[in-house]
Amino acid sequence: MEFMTHSSTFLLPTIPDGHRPSLTYALVVLNQRLPTFAPLLWEHAKLRLCADGGANRLYDEFPPFFPHEHASDVRNRYKPDVIKGDMDSIRTEVLDFYTSMGTKIVDESHDQDTTDLHKCVAYIRDFMPNLANSNLCILVAGALGGRFDHEMGNINVLCRFSTIRIVLLSEDCLIHLLPKTHQHEIHIQSSVEGPHCGLIPIGMPSGKTTTSGLEWDLNETEMRFGGLVSTSNLVKEEKITVRSVSDILWTISIKKL
Numbered sequence: 001m002e003f004m005t006h007s008s009t010f011l012l013p014t015i016p017d018g019h020r021p022s023l024t025y026a027l028v029v030l031n032q033r034l035p036t037f038a039p040l041l042w043e044h045a046k047l048r049l050c051a052d053g054g055a056n057r058l059y060d061e062f063p064p065f066f067p068h069e070h071a072s073d074v075r076n077r078y079k080p081d082v083i084k085g086d087m088d089s090i091r092t093e094v095l096d097f098y099t100s101m102g103t104k105i106v107d108e109s110h111d112q113d114t115t116d117l118h119k120c121v122a123y124i125r126d127f128m129p130n131l132a133n134s135n136l137c138i139l140v141a142g143a144l145g146g147r148f149d150h151e152m153g154n155i156n157v158l159c160r161f162s163t164i165r166i167v168l169l170s171e172d173c174l175i176h177l178l179p180k181t182h183q184h185e186i187h188i189q190s191s192v193e194g195p196h197c198g199l200i201p202i203g204m205p206s207g208k209t210t211t212s213g214l215e216w217d218l219n220e221t222e223m224r225f226g227g228l229v230s231t232s233n234l235v236k237e238e239k240i241t242v243r244s245v246s247d248i249l250w251t252i253s254i255k256k257l
C-alpha cells in the first residue's frame with residue numbers, strides 16, 4: 001500500500017522564489033468568522049473561491065487584518081476568482097463590488113440539495129483538467145466553530161469527495177480525511193500546530209487502526225461512536241503514522257500566533 005504524506009506547510013509563510021511546494025492549493029472562503037491567518041492561505045492559493053456569503057466575510061473581515069491600509073485598497077487586492085453558491089446570503093453591494101472587479105459569478109440557486117461548499121469543491125474539481133496528477137489541495141477557511149449543521153455538512157464534503165485532498169480550517173484547528181486506500185505519514189509543523197490531536201471514525205465503526213508517534217497510540221484498535229473515539233490525544237513525535245481499514249478523520253490544534 002502506498003504512503004500519502006501530509007504537512008501543514010500552508011500555515012507557514014510563503015517563501016518568495018523559494019522551492020516550489022509539492023501541492024497546488026485552492027482556497028474556499030466560507031460564511032463564518034475567518035481565521036487570522038486567512039491572508040496567508042490566500043497567498044498560498046492559486047485559485048480562490050468564495051462560497052455565497054463567504055464573499056461578505058472577505059469583504060468585511062480582510063480590511064481589519066490590515067489596519068494601516070484603506071479598506072478599499074485591501075478589497076481591491078483580495079479579489080476572488082469565483083463566487084459560487086445559491087446566492088441567498090451574499091449582500092447586493094458585495095455582489096456588485098466583486099462583479100465590477102471581474103470575479104466570475106456562478107449562481108446555482110436551482111440546487112437546494114447540496115451545500116455551497118459542495119458546489120465550490122465540484123467547481124474546483126471540474127476546473128482542474130488533470131485532477132489526478134495535479135496534486136491539488138483545497139483549503140477551506142471558516143469551516144468550523146459555528147453552526148453544528150454547517151460543520152457536519154462541511155465534514156460530509158470530506159466524505160463525498162474522499163479522493164480529493166481537502167483541509168477544513170478554523171482559527172483553532174484543522175481537519176482532514178485519511179483515506180483507507182493509503183498508509184499515512186503526517187509531518188507535524190510544531191511551530192504552528194499541535195500538540196492536541198484526534199482520530200475520529202465517520203459514519204460507521206472504523207475497523208482496525210494502528211498509529212505511531214502519539215501519546216496514546218492505537219494498535220489494531222476499532223473506534224466507534226458509543227465506544228472508543230481518540231479525542232484529546234497528543235502528538236509525541238515529529239512524524240505520525242496512521243494505517244486504518246476505514247476512512248477516518250485527523251484533527252490537530254492550531255497554535256495561537
Ligand SMILES: Nc1ncnc2c1ncn2[C@@H]1O[C@H](COP(=O)(O)OP(=O)(O)OP(=O)(O)O)[C@@H](O)[C@H]1O
Pocket residue numbers: 030031032051052053054085086088089090115116117118142143144145146147148150151153154
Ligand atoms: N456557522 C457556520 N459554521 C460552519 N460553516 C458555515 C457556517 N455558516 C456557513 N458555513 C459554510 O459556508 C457556506 C456558505 O454559507 P451561507 O451562509 O452562504 O450558506 P447558506 O446555504 O445560505 O446557509 P443557510 O443554511 O443559513 O441558508 C455554507 O455552505 C457552509 O459550508
Ligand SMILES: Cc1ncc(C[n+]2csc(CCO)c2C)c(N)n1
Pocket residue numbers: 086111112113114115116
Ligand atoms: C433532506 C434535506 N434536508 C435539508 C435540505 C436543505 N438543504 C440542503 S443543502 C441546501 C442548500 C444550502 O445552500 C439546502 C437548502 C435538503 N435539500 N434536503
